[in-house]
Amino acid sequence: MAEKNIPMREALRAALREEMIRDERVFVMGQEVGAWEGTHKVTRGFLDEFGARRVRDTPISEMAIAGAAVGAAMAGLRPVAEIMTINFAFLAFDALINHAAKVRYMFDGQFKAPMVLRAATGWGNQATATHSHTPEPIFAHFPGLYLGCPSTPADAKGMLKAAIRDDNPVLFTEVIALYPKPGLVPDDPDFVLPIGKGDIKRAGKDVTIVSYGRGVEWSLDAAEMLAREGISCEVIDVRWLRPLDLPLIFESFKKTNRCVVVEESLPFYSFGSEIAAQLQEHMFDYMDAPIKRVSAMDVPLPYAKEIELMALPDAHKVVAAVKEII
Amino acid sequence: MSELTKTLTRAELIEVYHQMVLIRRFEEKCKELYNARKIGGVYLHLYNGQEATGVGAIKALKPTDHVITAYRDHGIAIAKGADVNRLMAEMFGKRTGVSGGKGGSMHLADASVRMWGGYAIVGGHLPLAAGIALKSKYSDDGDVVLCFIGDGATNNGYFHEALNLSAVWDLPVIWLIENNLYGMGTPVEVSSGQPELHKRAIAYGMKDFGRVDGMDFFAVYEVAQQAVEYARTTGPVLIEAITYRYEGHGVSDRIYMKRVEEMQTYQQRDPLIVMEKKLRELFPDIEPELAQIEPAVAATIQEAVRFAEESPVPTAEDLTRNVYA
16 A cells, blocks of 8 residues: 655645545535635645635634534534634533534434544643643543544544544544654555554553553653663553543553553543543453553643643653553 | 415414414423423423414425524424424433433424424524534525524524624524523523614624514514525524513523513413414404314324323433434
């Protein structure tokens, strides 16, 4: 299969473009997706190629962007709505949680909402307190919604295509820091990675590191450093917070009996909390050490670079956590 | 009115009146069953008094046109043609209900008649209406969306965002404010800087169809016809129907009972009385047909209650079904 070395934003763009060519019901809507070509340039060239009917600029109206996407999806279209960053998706929370995630259930299957809401996520660029959220676990709390967050360009393409083709509503978050990072991406327009399927990004035997999004990069860097000291880490990228690939985590844990969870998000009621709870509930007999969590610090994000970075997880913090339980 | 009788036949007008009586008796029965604890839950928002608005506006639609509303949805669902047995079964939380017993009073939908549901987050269904209208525009299928809006929903962000979006995208939506004078217990004048709610249209560059007497089927039907035509050919419109709910916000609300004079004023202009009077004026020999309506409605309600009572409750499989596709 032919592959190209392209950054994640180009992989996302390819996925979207291919799906729009494949299915006339797929269209994009959101702030600056048209003439501006997307805040993160994922929809570059779309307005020229597909026209204003299928590339729809919206007002700065997050409630209406998410809600109209739900309605259009219910009525038979397959909207891919973009909210510039996940920080603004708090304004769309009601439409996502009370409508996107509920219309199928509440009306017992009469309606479906096959929509994707894309939003950039992540922090670490002095974006400050209100623009530095990575709140995926909050959205993943609710049944009815899927949530994916890719860590590589290839995953980004395959996961976004799966999200667009799926009949369930999907919140798809894209780590800002990963947009420019390149990787090999299959050209195949039917390269689709199944929803809910995690991936072993590095095989190992001593410790299982579970992560997603940007945390995967820190985990892989840590695994490389630890390998030099003779510690073998298995790095699992869950890719999807919902549905969560627990079997993949459990199988790895049965082998390593140790686990570190790495996330960019906050520590309280978090991704790490959920993984730790699942492991102690289902894998207690295999557990040889406490589950460790590496996350952001439990503070809002400041402006000054020096103290902002103190709050951010990194590979060295992952190394330290692994060493505590090995 | 003479023009209207040209567009609606005598039989159709009888049918309209029949439907309004059916809604009234359905709501009265729901209240009775709620008080008898046969209908459960916390919420039961009745449509008594507002029948002319819902029936009049929906009568102006084609069957393929779409309707969506808030949680005061029983009358709207009946007017759009949802099955009365299955509506009553939903009140009872039965498996045969329109929403499988999972939605309840506030979430009545029937996709087969393009009744897209009742929604219980104030204003939450407005962008959904815009999205459904976008589908019509996108596919150029000529269908419009009639979106009912409570007066209370005109003051949260959904109203502003959805109406503005519909205007910038020229969507085929009829935004119909059912102004029953109170958002829960708060009068419109207390909650709205501009209590003439239809004037909000100006802010969006949207066609303003003004205020209409929501107690009068003929008045509502006439303006709705014009509004539907405008939405189908040109873009979104806003209408404000002045109406009145005879019950409280929900059946548990008792404060409304203190509004004796106001209630009497509106009940003198009851939609059923107004309609019946006009039918008699139009057709002096209509009495035998009118006389058949109440017994027929009573039989329909009785059958709906029997159907609901005898229907099975949802199962454990139903509990977890339709969370995802």
